[in-house]
Amino acid sequence: MTHTISVIQQKGGCGKSTLTVSLASILAGEGHNVIIPDTDALRSSSLWAEQEVASRGEIDHVHETNDNEISGLLRELQGQYNYTLVDTAGFNTRIAAYVAAASDLVLIPCTATIADIQGAINTQRFLSKLSAEIGKAINSAVVRTDFKRGQINDDAISAKLTEEADLDVLDAVLWQSTTFKTALNTGQHLRGLAKAHSQELVRELRSKRLIPPAITHKEAA
Ligand SMILES: Nc1ncnc2c1ncn2[C@@H]1O[C@H](COP(=O)(O)OP(=O)(O)OP(=O)(O)O)[C@@H](O)[C@H]1O
Ligand SMILES: [Mg+2]
Structure with missing residues (x-):
């Protein structure tokens, strides 16, 4: 069974691609x-x-910007992979809606800016509305x-984010690092x-059962 995780935020430049690649x-x-x-x-x-990096092994990818094609593509990928990780562009709500509707989990990245908090809130509202319209929990x-870490402004933004009742803010943070x-x-x-x-x-996603348990060995090719 393929587990589909998508990374969606209305606001651009918030770390969507970084989060997708990291997962x-x-x-x-x-x-x-x-x-x-x-x-x-x-x-x-x-x-x-698509970079061929010997030590990394193969990670498949497919590029699809057509909102009429994306649902069919995600359906086609069902069962072929353990994980489908969908990266999205900011502001393209049509494709984001199709992607979110097909996802088991939507992750909303947010940097330490007011604009990103607003983007995260807007994204959550969009997901809640979509969920009600399609009759499926997202x-x-x-x-x-x-x-x-420890920056007063960033700590204040964290506090503000976690005060937002509609947002489930994970404890794990992709802390700033050039790595x-x-x-x-x-x-x-x-x-x-x-x-x-x-x-x-x-680890946190697993402990909250937002993604399936780890597999302990490589599957035979
Ligand atoms: N944890 C982090 N530490 C350091 N730099 C980061 C981190 N997360 C994101 N960045 C940097 O922030 C910038 C934006 O990140 P990224 O490209 O992942 O955002 P995006 O949401 O995919 O942007 P776009 O809307 O253009 O698709 C990049 O330069 C990336 O290297
Ligand atoms: Mg990106």
Whole structure:
């Protein structure tokens, strides 16, 4: 059974592609079969995936920006992979709606800015409305990205975010680290702090049963 996780935020530049690639790196590194459907014309996450990096192994990717095609594509991928990780573009609500409707979990990245908080709130409202319209629950959670530990402004934004009743803000944070940029630019697996923070996120998603349990061995090819 494919588990579909999508990364959606109305506000651009909030770490969507970083989060998508980070999850792909950790889950594929554990031996899961992973595909990234990239629905952003900028192709940040598929450009990461298409780099042939010997130590990384294969992470499949597909680029689809046509909102008439995306639901069919996600249906087609069902059963072929352990995880489908969908990267989206900011502001394209039509494609985001199709993607969210087909997802088991929507992650909403949010950096330490007021604009991102507003974007996260708007995204959650959009998901709640969509969920009511299609009559299907849509699990969602906010992931703080690019926060700096112990910074007064960032701590204040964290407090403000967690006060928002409609948002489920995860404890794990993709703390600011150049190791995220290094991975994205080179196509490598996450290393160092980026890896540690992302593993923490995956652990939390599992402990909250938002994603399935880990598999303990690589599946036979
Ligand atoms: N935890 C982090 N530490 C350091 N840099 C980060 C982190 N998360 C994101 N960034 C940086 O922030 C910038 C925006 O991130 P990213 O491209 O992932 O956002 P996006 O939401 O996908 O943007 P777009 O809307 O353009 O698709 C990038 O330069 C990325 O390297
Ligand atoms: Mg992006």
